[in-house]
Amino acid sequence: MTSENSAPAPVVYLDHAATTPMHPEAAQVLTEQLARTGNASSLHASGRAARRVVEESREVIAECLGARPSEVVFTSGGTEANNLAIKGLYWARRDADPARDRVLFSSIEHHALLDPVTWLAAHEGARIDTTPVDRQGRVVVERLREQIEADPASVAVVTTMWANNEMGTVQPVDDVVALAREHAIPVHSDAVQAAGYLPLDFAASGLDAMTVTAHKLGGPVGVGALLVRREVAPVPLVHGGGQERDLRSGTVGVALIAAFARALEITVERQAQVSARIERLRQRLVTGLLRVVPDAVVNGDPEPGPQHRLPNIAHVTFPGCEGDAMLMLLDAQGIEVSTGSACQAGVPQPSHVLLAMGYDDAAARGSLRLSLGHTSTEADVDRLLAALPQVRERAVTASLVRGR
Amino acid sequence: MARLVAAMSGGVDSAVAAARAVEAGHDVTGVHLALSRNPRSYRSGARGCCSIEDAGDARRAADVLGIPFYVWDMSTEFADEVVDDFVAEYAAGRTPNPCLRCNEKIKFAAVLDRALALGFDGVVTGHYALLETGAGGDVELHRAQDAGKDQSYVLGVLTQEQLRHSHFPLGGSVKTDVRAEAARRDLQVATKPDSHDICFVADGDNAGWLAERLGPRPGTIVDEDGTVLREHDGAYAYTIGQRRGLRLGVPADDGKPRFVLDIEPVSGTVTVGPRERLLVDVLEADRPLWCGPAPDGPLECTVQLRAHGAEHRAVVEVDGDLVRVRLHDPAEGIAPGQAVVVYVGTRVVGSATITATSRVEVGVGDGR
Numbered sequence: 001m002t003s004e005n006s007a008p009a010p011v012v013y014l015d016h017a018a019t020t021p022m023h024p025e026a027a028q029v030l031t032e033q034l035a036r037t038g039n040a041s042s043l044h045a046s047g048r049a050a051r052r053v054v055e056e057s058r059e060v061i062a063e064c065l066g067a068r069p070s071e072v073v074f075t076s077g078g079t080e081a082n083n084l085a086i087k088g089l090y091w092a093r094r095d096a097d098p099a100r101d102r103v104l105f106s107s108i109e110h111h112a113l114l115d116p117v118t119w120l121a122a123h124e125g126a127r128i129d130t131t132p133v134d135r136q137g138r139v140v141v142e143r144l145r146e147q148i149e150a151d152p153a154s155v156a157v158v159t160t161m162w163a164n165n166e167m168g169t170v171q172p173v174d175d176v177v178a179l180a181r182e183h184a185i186p187v188h189s190d191a192v193q194a195a196g197y198l199p200l201d202f203a204a205s206g207l208d209a210m211t212v213t214a215h216k217l218g219g220p221v222g223v224g225a226l227l228v229r230r231e232v233a234p235v236p237l238v239h240g241g242g243q244e245r246d247l248r249s250g251t252v253g254v255a256l257i258a259a260f261a262r263a264l265e266i267t268v269e270r271q272a273q274v275s276a277r278i279e280r281l282r283q284r285l286v287t288g289l290l291r292v293v294p295d296a297v298v299n300g301d302p303e304p305g306p307q308h309r310l311p312n313i314a315h316v317t318f319p320g321c322e323g324d325a326m327l328m329l330l331d332a333q334g335i336e337v338s339t340g341s342a343c344q345a346g347v348p349q350p351s352h353v354l355l356a357m358g359y360d361d362a363a364a365r366g367s368l369r370l371s372l373g374h375t376s377t378e379a380d381v382d383r384l385l386a387a388l389p390q391v392r393e394r395a396v397t398a399s400l401v402r403g404r
Numbered sequence: 405m406a407r408l409v410a411a412m413s414g415g416v417d418s419a420v421a422a423a424r425a426v427e428a429g430h431d432v433t434g435v436h437l438a439l440s441r442n443p444r445s446y447r448s449g450a451r452g453c454c455s456i457e458d459a460g461d462a463r464r465a466a467d468v469l470g471i472p473f474y475v476w477d478m479s480t481e482f483a484d485e486v487v488d489d490f491v492a493e494y495a496a497g498r499t500p501n502p503c504l505r506c507n508e509k510i511k512f513a514a515v516l517d518r519a520l521a522l523g524f525d526g527v528v529t530g531h532y533a534l535l536e537t538g539a540g541g542d543v544e545l546h547r548a549q550d551a552g553k554d555q556s557y558v559l560g561v562l563t564q565e566q567l568r569h570s571h572f573p574l575g576g577s578v579k580t581d582v583r584a585e586a587a588r589r590d591l592q593v594a595t596k597p598d599s600h601d602i603c604f605v606a607d608g609d610n611a612g613w614l615a616e617r618l619g620p621r622p623g624t625i626v627d628e629d630g631t632v633l634r635e636h637d638g639a640y641a642y643t644i645g646q647r648r649g650l651r652l653g654v655p656a657d658d659g660k661p662r663f664v665l666d667i668e669p670v671s672g673t674v675t676v677g678p679r680e681r682l683l684v685d686v687l688e689a690d691r692p693l694w695c696g697p698a699p700d701g702p703l704e705c706t707v708q709l710r711a712h713g714a715e716h717r718a719v720v721e722v723d724g725d726l727v728r729v730r731l732h733d734p735a736e737g738i739a740p741g742q743a744v745v746v747y748v749g750t751r752v753v754g755s756a757t758i759t760a761t762s763r764v765e766v767g768v769g770d771g772r
Binding site: 324325328329331332347348394395397398400401402 | 474475517521523
């Protein structure tokens, strides 16, 4: 609650995994294109000009992600892309062969994937199987193998996120793809968190579908894409004008798409350098954190590198604390973090990711996700480290009060 | 300037209370209490205190006031301390007041303790009651200016320590002014209906809600001679003093209406009889909670026996954890489980939970 300085300090934003500031260049493209008149589906000159912007953007995005332009299907964002992938592939595969009624998904998927999967089970008769993860939050491929091989002909689709949004743990997507390939099962991956920080090559990945969204990499909220291999045809969710390869209908948002492309272009151009810088910041954060709060536990995979974890997320458990108390105390000092888990009516729920990793309910409630991004600085990290000891102490007291 | 948590239910009163605390120069943080694990499982709509809509209304009010806002999960505490207690009390044939219980165990305990631990100085709520500093420096709890809205009864469970950390900015206002002020402050909740009934009982259907949790517990309704008048599905559906909904079929011999006189929880026997048999003038109570020092010797005072109920002149005597109340004039429809709140003038002395009632000439021990 205390503000040590009389002048309000600038906000320390450590929630880049929720959304990251827009690149100024992307914001500029967005505002320029917002002034444009023209439906990209119209046949006249204005329509053609709008269409040209969309198609050039599609080419940029495809190039950045190792895909063909025709494989880029624009959506309203990651949630819609995940819904289209998982429901669309399930329906398409089941239509082709009614025996295919199983969906295999990892236990640490985002709600934007979990919820459509459970919806399929509740409303479409899907049988769903959760693939467990290890203590670092990584899918156990051998268990997935068992699940598939129990009855390969019944598997409609397999999905495993590229990198987890709470932990940052990178998933063995290559292994998952290789496994599914043996049985010609399509694989989807939610790469929303990974796209900003790791080089992604859709063609090389062997994936059939992959989700990306603009606002996690410096683009605007409200636009994303599902990359869909040309020979794969999920059943659409949204019917209408068929604008996006007949897989997704609705007038395309020219300005959003153009800004998405610009943001992704900048991200990929600078990725090696920015990710390395962020990795160093994370080191500073983790080292400092363990110095000021020695009993804190940094979760997930400690190893850096694109096979291990994202450079920007540090997920920390503070024993004896409640994450939401710490969040509030930090917020009062202008330091913005997340508990990492989903909220229900504003109440953080114990993280299903940590529970899946074998942590107990207390650890799952007593954690913070600190996520860095392209605008993060050493000063941000140092502000957090300066605030943490007192915040931690008060949160422990609050937790003891509750427990008594 | 104090650092305060404003408990914001999503209603107009708590929003204006928070606004006044801000205006008084305090550093205020809005907190909405999530009292149900599943916000849809209790009451929905605008009348209760635990719907998603109410959390949203509270959030909007905090936005307008420019204060931080959080939701605190008190669902476990609420379930354990208030809801379970409510069910257990009815199962035991008593008539609890969950609002007092919530103030005692949640708002001015779990919430206040958490606030203090997190570095706040106290809690501000939209209750209609006044706080004054007494001669000895104690904080005194008094009735609100607006007699129609006075909520000092449900705050009668607060101790001196809790009162010291409490702020009730609405105690000197009348409700119409509070609504007008909310409108003036551009608070969207200015025209929101007041909450009524019990926040966690959907539709106000107390008996139905209890039936879902306690299941059928058949028993009989008898007259004072023990003659069985009919069967019922659960004594928890009845309250002492209740007249309506007894569905006795045949009228009493004298043709006068009959009232619930007694509930015997073990057998589930509900005894009915004429109105005059509801009159009692001796109350025994336990679990006293005093706002300051406990009364020393017989206290000539007034007591209130239910929320928005009448004041009764009485003498209260305290013997440790036992409180004996002698009413100067008999009162009717007093049920075990209800709180007796003791006043001297407008000042709240404290409260206790009624365990037994009787009529002097009848004597204690008639089971009531």
